[in-house]
Amino acid sequence: xxxxxxxxxxVGQTISEKLEQLGHEVTMGTRNVEQALSRTNKDSxxxxxxxxxxxxHPKIKVAAYGDAAAFxxxxxxxxxxxxxxxxxxxxxxxxxxxxxxxxxxxxxxxxKGMPPTLFVCNTDSLGEQIQRTYPELKVVKSLNTMxxxxxxNPSLIPEDHTVFMNGNDADAKSKVKDLxxxxxxKEKNIIxxxxxxTARGTEQLLPIWVRLYGSLKNPMFNFKIVxxxxx
Amino acid sequence: xxxxxxxxxxVGQTISEKLEQLGHEVTMGTRNVEQALSRTNKDSxxxxxxxxxxxxHPKIKVAAYGDAAAFxxxxxxxxxxxxxxxxxxxxxxxxxxxxxxxxxxxxxxxxKGMPPTLFVCNTDSLGEQIQRTYPELKVVKSLNTMxxxxxxNPSLIPEDHTVFMNGNDADAKSKVKDLxxxxxxKEKNIIxxxxxxTARGTEQLLPIWVRLYGSLKNPMFNFKIVxxxxx
Numbered sequence: 001x002x003x004x005x006x007x008x009x010x011v012g013q014t015i016s017e018k019l020e021q022l023g024h025e026v027t028m029g030t031r032n033v034e035q036a037l038s039r040t041n042k043d044s045x046x047x048x049x050x051x052x053x054x055x056x057h058p059k060i061k062v063a064a065y066g067d068a069a070a071f072x073x074x075x076x077x078x079x080x081x082x083x084x085x086x087x088x089x090x091x092x093x094x095x096x097x098x099x100x101x102x103x104x105x106x107x108x109x110x111x112k113g114m115p116p117t118l119f120v121c122n123t124d125s126l127g128e129q130i131q132r133t134y135p136e137l138k139v140v141k142s143l144n145t146m147x148x149x150x151x152x153n154p155s156l157i158p159e160d161h162t163v164f165m166n167g168n169d170a171d172a173k174s175k176v177k178d179l180x181x182x183x184x185x186k187e188k189n190i191i192x193x194x195x196x197x198t199a200r201g202t203e204q205l206l207p208i209w210v211r212l213y214g215s216l217k218n219p220m221f222n223f224k225i226v227x228x229x230x231x
Numbered sequence: 232x233x234x235x236x237x238x239x240x241x242v243g244q245t246i247s248e249k250l251e252q253l254g255h256e257v258t259m260g261t262r263n264v265e266q267a268l269s270r271t272n273k274d275s276x277x278x279x280x281x282x283x284x285x286x287x288h289p290k291i292k293v294a295a296y297g298d299a300a301a302f303x304x305x306x307x308x309x310x311x312x313x314x315x316x317x318x319x320x321x322x323x324x325x326x327x328x329x330x331x332x333x334x335x336x337x338x339x340x341x342x343k344g345m346p347p348t349l350f351v352c353n354t355d356s357l358g359e360q361i362q363r364t365y366p367e368l369k370v371v372k373s374l375n376t377m378x379x380x381x382x383x384n385p386s387l388i389p390e391d392h393t394v395f396m397n398g399n400d401a402d403a404k405s406k407v408k409d410l411x412x413x414x415x416x417k418e419k420n421i422i423x424x425x426x427x428x429t430a431r432g433t434e435q436l437l438p439i440w441v442r443l444y445g446s447l448k449n450p451m452f453n454f455k456i457v458x459x460x461x462x
Contacts, residue, residue, distance in 0.1 A: 112354075121440070122348050156459040164439075193442050201439030206396075207353070208432030210457060211424050220459035225443060228387040228451035 004029050004072025006065060006087050007079035008036050008050045011042070011104055011148045015076055017059050018152035023181055026047030027061040031083075031090065037062060069095035074102070074175070075137075081107040081119065081126055088134060093171040097136035101170040102179065103127055104151070105141045106206050126168055127199030138172035140165055141199040142180065145209065147219045154184050161224040165192045172201040187208065191225060235260050235303025237296060237318050237405045238310035239267050240274070242335055242379045246307055247291050251384035253413055258292040262314075262321065268293060278375065304370075305333070305406070310356055312338040312350065319365060328367035331399030331403040333410065334358055335374045335382070337437050346441040358397060358430030369403035371396055372430040373411065376440065376451045385415050392455040397430040420462035422456060439450045 005016045006029040016023055016026045025182045030036040045054075054062060056159045061071075067073060069091035084105045084111055088096065107126040109119040127141040142165045143151045154163070163185055167173050177190055193201060205223065213219050236247045237260040247257045256398075261267040270280040278284075285293060300306060300322035310318045315336045319327065338357040340350040351357055358372040373396045376383045381387055385394070394416055398404050408421055424432060436454065444450050 069268045096257075101446055105380075117353050121353050121435075122419040123343075148292065150459065158458050158460055159457055161457045189442070191446065193439070193446050198439075198442045198446075204352075204435040207428075207435045208424070211429045211432040212422070215422065215424050216458065218458065223458055224387050224445075224455040225452055226392045226455045226459045227447065228381065229389055 001025070002071055002073045003027075003076060004068040004074075005076045005078055006030075006068065006091070007077070007083070008062070008190065009044070009078065009080065010102040011048060011151070012076075012078035013053055014148040014152055015078055015104070017057060018183060020057065026059075027068045027071045029059060029063060029065040029087070029091065031065065031122075033062050033064060043216065047048055054102050064155065064157045066092050068096060068106075074100050076131070077101055077103045079105055079107045082109070085129065086127060088113065088130065089179055093134060095137075096134050098138075100138045100140065100169075100175050101130070102143070102176050103130060103139050106144050106203055108206060115207070115214065116133070118206065121204055125197070125203045125204075126162050127196050127198040128201065131196045132169065135143055138167065138169040139196055140167035140169070140172050140176040141196065141202060144167070145202055145205045148221045150222055152183050154186075156220065157222055157223070159190050160186065161222040163190050164202045166194065166202055167197050187231070188217070232256070233302055233304045234307060235259075235299040235305075236307045236309055237299065237322070238308070240309065240311065241276070241278060242382070243307075243309035244281075244284055245383055246309055246335070247381040249414060250307075252290065255394065257290075258294050258302045260294060260298045260318070260322065262296065262318070264293050264295060264301045266430055274308075282340075285368070286460040287333060297323050297326060298319040300330075303330065305331050305410075308332055308334045308336050308361070310336055312336045313340070315357060316360065316364065319361065322458070324365060324367075324422065325342040327365050329369075331363070331400075332405050333374070333407050334361060335369050337375050337434055339437060346445065347437070350435065352431065352435055356428070356434045356435065358427050359425045362399065362427045369398065369400040370412055370427055371398035371400070371403050371407040372399070372427065372433060373407055376433055376436045377453045381451065381453055385416050385417075385420070388453055390455070391417065391420050392453040394421050395433045396421060397425065399426050436440055
């Protein structure tokens with residue numbers, strides 16, 4: 001499949017690499033290609049600059065958001081939450097219309113210090129904002145509740161654990177589910193929470209996620225929904 | 232131990248019953264004792280009215296918030312979130328000072344329809360509001376992320392699952408932990424997330440909880456934090 005991945009951070013890189021391994025054609029979307037590739041500083045987690053990473057993945061193309069969106073039959077949004085709507089504006093309504101978007105973004109606001117707060121929550125969500133702004137795009141929020149390495153390699157956690165999906169379109173959710181299963185997710189561990197308004201719930205898992213990262217001193221964990229014995 | 236349980240709903244009843252079984256002396260606190268005991272309607276879940284429930288648990292006393300608070304060496308807050316601060320005002324600052332409170336409340340706002348939203352979240356929490364208003368009370372938020380029956384009987388879920396704690400006072404958290412373990416919680420499943428500001432994270436689990444209740448059509452589930460293999 002031809003897939004556009006928006007965002008060149010750790011989530012975009014990790015997802016793109018996995019998609020390439022699975023045989024997809026990947027074009028990563030960014031605001032300014034030249035600028036993204038010429039970055040030389042390590043990021044705040046000490047990982048290599050995007051240009052260095054990309055030189056090791058030459059089959060993955062990098063393009064402006066509009067060109068990446070035009071290329072992709074399927075779109076992955078791995079931008080920072082604050083950058084999501086500006087990125088989609090650059091991608092362009094007509095390049096998004098009718099396509100399925102796996103939305104991994106979270107509305108994290110780092111401007112008020114750590115841990116981040118959410119810039120939209122409770123009565124709205126970033127998933128809904130995207131869906132409202134691009135009604136012809138089929139938004140499925142998923143994978144946003146865990147570390148990037150776990151997203152594409154769920155077996156890093158030896159026992160079962162959960163990935164949520166939120167979206168309005170059943171066919172789009174089915175396509176995202178297939179993609180998740182190709183990443184190694186077991187069908188029984190994929191919970192379809194409901195329509196895109198249920199993204200409020202999954203995005204609001206981030207505040208406990210960031211605090212557990214603090215108290216466990218380890219980002220390599222996930223949520224599992226466990227159910228009682230039937231009566 | 233002499234324990235005051237604020238609130239006569241399902242959480243207050245379930246916790247009080249468990250505490251009585253464990254040999255504690257329990258006084259439930261309510262706004263108006265006569266009114267609470269004279270309720271005859273089943274609640275919205277079809278459970279018996281409080282008076283009927285209480286007639287089967289005659290050893291559990293029922294008193295006004297102030298009297299219950301004066302009685303309790305340890306306090307459990309099982310009021311509805313909207314009723315919490317008014318209840319504590321009736322309990323009275325001097326009856327709360329120096330005591331440990333296990334706070335199970337959630338800031339759920341049902342006034343805008345279902346599913347409920349949160350009346351405080353993201354940059355504040357109900358746990359923090361209580362702690363700020365009663366600085367001499369030692370607030371430990373816990374148990375608020377699951378169904379009442381699971382709170383007092385974690386083995387209803389056959390595998391391990393998680394209960395969170397948030398609070399500023401280490402000694403108070405240790406007392407709450409002892410109580411949780413007396414309910415059947417394994418020590419390894421009790422996660423101390425941090426100070427009372429981390430209650431934002433656990434209270435914000437409610438939006439996904441209510442939606443999972445909708446999609447699973449079953450309230451008898453819980454969250455489990457599962458961690459990756461060490462490298």
